[in-house]
Amino acid sequence: MTTPVLQARGLVKRYGKVTALAGSDLELLPGEILAVIGDNGAGKSSLIKALSGAVIPDEGEIFVDGDPVSFSTPIDARRAGIETVHQSLAVSPSLDIAANLFLGREKRRAGVLGSVFRMLDRQGMREEARRQLDALGIMTIQNPGQAVETLSGGQRQAVAVARAAAFGSRVVIMDEPTAALGVRESRAVLDLILQVRDRGLPVILISHNMPHVFEVADRIHIQRLGRRKAVVDPKSVSMSDAVAIMTGAMEPPEA
């Protein structure tokens, strides 16, 4: 059996009396899009936050390529090659696209200008940003020097996805990437997700939108009451059955 790129075993997270994760597992295989679905309060967000280092689980283990890891900050997860596109996008609106792509890992100029005067390699970062946007086929963005707040919702999403795709070396996690978007913009983001997978990066996609999930996912992880209830194949399970499992109306089929 192939080693999962990212694996969680028995994750527990409690907030006071509320148990958000009650021993949740997750496996992400190389080169796949794993969708995570679940009702509100099923623990999707907590699961994803634990995997991206935004919260520290109370119990349980996380493995990257089979090796145990522990993330105490988002920076730890990034160092392990896991990039997350948060639902809030985590972009800084007043900065430009290139600055946002490199936010928190700016490149400095070579030589004394960089080492002593700490000058940023503005030009280099712009060019790299241009390349990344081109590589993902984001043609609507003309100028990496444009401020993010002047972009539409879909374009902002594209910037966040481009950042994750550019720096993620192992896993890209996307939390509700189409939630705030119109039909056409959702289409573009779904294409981006497929492109990221086609470049060889496995993707975890959290979404409420069943048609989107069934369109792009290779496997579907169904989260219920803080645990993984089932993992189903979108080609063999119908949308209504997945929703039924998710809400507890139906027991998952024996695999």
Add this chain to the structure above:
Amino acid sequence: MTVVVEERDRSLLTRVQHLLHAQATIGPAVVLLASVIVFALLSDRFLTPGNISLILQQVAVVGTLAVGQTIVILTAGIDLSCGAIMVLTSIVMAKVAAETGLPGLPALLLGFLVGTVCGLLNGLLVTRLKLPPFIVTLGTLNVFFALNLWYSGSATIRGTDMPSLLLWTGQTFTVGGTRITYGSIMLVLLVAAMAFVLKNTAWGRHVYSTGDDLEASRLSGIRTARVLLSVYATAGLIYAVAAWTLIGRIASASPQAGQTDNLDSITAVVIGGTSLFGGRGAVVGSLIGALIVGVFRNGLALAGVDVLWQTMAVGVLIIVAVSLDQWIRKVKA
């Protein structure tokens, strides 16, 4: 036909909005230029070397404070304690030197240390206790001011009792008939250095993004608490530089000096186009903002306008500047 004209008018307005959005300092620069021209026309004495020298001296202290205030406001904070930190450090520098005979340089460095520690305290309260900067600095304003009264014994230290280095900022040299203080030169250099750092370093970008969206910055891997701490500490250091300028300006160290400088520094930053909501603005704007206030007060006084109307003019400027900022923020693609 009318429809077309209206369309063009709106696009012109939108273009102005976009220009101001991209270059926040243009607005204040235009206001400064216009006010200089108007006041020069109103009074023959306005553009005389002596008067320009006076304005520069009047602006130096508040302008220096405004540099520190700018970086705090860029992080969506506010520093009400800046004047109190300045007065406290000026008293420390002067009194230690006057009473113990400590030479100028160590006394100055001790003052810089005190300023930095005061700023660091603000930063720790903001990041560790997670209190709003307004409340933190409202509290420390009183704490620092009380310390200042206690340490000084409410007594002024005369310039003649101090080492000459502490008074150096008030010394002048002459360029084309205009006497310029070293304090003003230091302000210009400070603004240039800070503008460089904000624009060209990763720290500068993190200051903007922390003020723009704290949570997004944290998720992007920026150590936001560390950025905030460094901002408040740096601001404290800059207030200590302002203290040095203050001693030179009034040729003494008084525990009652600079009472209005707290709010004047915020005024300069806001008029200079930096947004009180964080993440937008520039330190050059704050220097221009301080100059605008200086030019308005001076020019209106020369034109024979009562001081109460000068104050009202500054008040109107603040409201206009913040309204303009709100409008610019609504810019669309």
